[in-house]
Amino acid sequence: MSALDIEVNARQDRTGDDRLSGILAAPGFGTHFTDHMLTAEWTPEQGWHGARVTAYGPLTLDPATAVLHYAQEIFEGLKAYRHADGSVWTFRPEANAARLARSARRLALPELPVEDFLATVDTLVQVDERWVPDPQGEKSLYLRPFMFASESFLGVRPAKHVTYMVIASPAGAYFAHGIKPVSILVSEHFTRAAAGGMGAAKTGGNYASSLAPQQEAIHRGFDQVVFLDAIERRHVEELGGMNLYFVFDDGSIVTPELTGTILEGVTRSSIIELAGSLGHKVEERRFTIDEWRDGVGSGRLTEVFACGTAAVVTPVGRLAWRDGEVDCAPGGAAGPVTQQVRQALVDIQYGRAEDTFGWLHRVV
Numbered sequence: 001m002s003a004l005d006i007e008v009n010a011r012q013d014r015t016g017d018d019r020l021s022g023i024l025a026a027p028g029f030g031t032h033f034t035d036h037m038l039t040a041e042w043t044p045e046q047g048w049h050g051a052r053v054t055a056y057g058p059l060t061l062d063p064a065t066a067v068l069h070y071a072q073e074i075f076e077g078l079k080a081y082r083h084a085d086g087s088v089w090t091f092r093p094e095a096n097a098a099r100l101a102r103s104a105r106r107l108a109l110p111e112l113p114v115e116d117f118l119a120t121v122d123t124l125v126q127v128d129e130r131w132v133p134d135p136q137g138e139k140s141l142y143l144r145p146f147m148f149a150s151e152s153f154l155g156v157r158p159a160k161h162v163t164y165m166v167i168a169s170p171a172g173a174y175f176a177h178g179i180k181p182v183s184i185l186v187s188e189h190f191t192r193a194a195a196g197g198m199g200a201a202k203t204g205g206n207y208a209s210s211l212a213p214q215q216e217a218i219h220r221g222f223d224q225v226v227f228l229d230a231i232e233r234r235h236v237e238e239l240g241g242m243n244l245y246f247v248f249d250d251g252s253i254v255t256p257e258l259t260g261t262i263l264e265g266v267t268r269s270s271i272i273e274l275a276g277s278l279g280h281k282v283e284e285r286r287f288t289i290d291e292w293r294d295g296v297g298s299g300r301l302t303e304v305f306a307c308g309t310a311a312v313v314t315p316v317g318r319l320a321w322r323d324g325e326v327d328c329a330p331g332g333a334a335g336p337v338t339q340q341v342r343q344a345l346v347d348i349q350y351g352r353a354e355d356t357f358g359w360l361h362r363v364v
């Protein structure tokens with residue numbers, strides 16, 4: 001049971017049925033938001049309190065609000081899926097709750113108990129249930145819980161007023177025109193995270209630092225940038241917002257091990273279990289950019305894919321570095337293992353395959 005008492009103030013002027021079905025027909029990603037949002041506050045004296053669902057709308061912030069200056073902020077991303085029988089489920093929300101708590105510890109923010117996280121997410125999805133799209137075309141309702149320093153104070157210390165919110169946004173299939181491999185540029189100059197830094201926390205600061213390298217990749221005609229470790233500049237870490245997997249010709253799979261500088265994706269950990277159950281040998285270990293390049297060259301490395309909640313599983317095609325380039329998906333399509341893992345995962349999420357791992361959480 002949740003300790004937080006959540007007050008629901010449903011609005012009277014909800015989005016009309018016609019407009020809503022127009023949005024759900026082609027939701028895109030992150031542009032439309034549901035009718036409501038959830039807010040809760042924290043102070044050292046009161047702990048978490050004031051949880052409420054209200055009409056979605058802008059916040060009013062004092063210009064001295066701490067997050068605007070020192071980036072004390074963390075967030076989560078998960079999805080609600082509608083099954084064929086109309087029921088609505090989230091995927092491993094306890095894992096997101098636990099990660100939010102780990103991120104909170106790193107950013108000196110207060111922890112939100114797991115049961116409160118679940119209650120807040122469930123409540124918003126229940127209030128805005130009509131915004132959960134039908135499952136056709138891999139649509140879902142993307143959920144964005146986040147927490148930030150909302151105290152008005154320019155001194156540098158953990159804020160004594162913190163705000164937690166959940167907003168929701170209908171999402172279409174990430175790949176509107178079929179699954180196409182992404183091209184990747186190795187970031188030679190920039191790194192994403194160093195040992196002891198914030199790499200394992202899901203915080204806006206990591207995204208801010210990834211924008212300039214990402215922009216460089218786009219300018220040079222690539223979709224994404226891959227970051228290497230900050231010390232030796234050899235070990236593959238991850239993309240700006242997705243973890244990586246490497247598939248070998250014997251069916252074995254490697255993903256970079258968690259060394260404190262990689263974000264522990266829920267999709268990443270799920271694939272470790274799922275691929276194992278599909279008969280693949282899965283290894284978590286350090287993996288160098290040379291192994292990637294040479295593996296594609298020798299033909300031993302047959303597939304590369306990236307994974308995360310938003311895009312699920314995405315094949316990786318071209319990989320370019322300072323003085324060379326290889327193509328990990330020369331046919332321009334996802335390889336068989338990439339497709340198998342992707343299909344197995346989305347079939348569980350949409351209730352089309354038995355949830356033998358107990359990953360689904362019923363909301364409606």
Ligand SMILES: *Cc1c(COP(=O)(O)O)cnc(C)c1O
Nearest residue numbers: 241242243263265266267308309
């Ligand atoms: C959120 C995120 C991921 C993917 O995590 P999922 O839980 O699988 O969505 C990977 N890398 C970074 C940097 C992230 O912020």
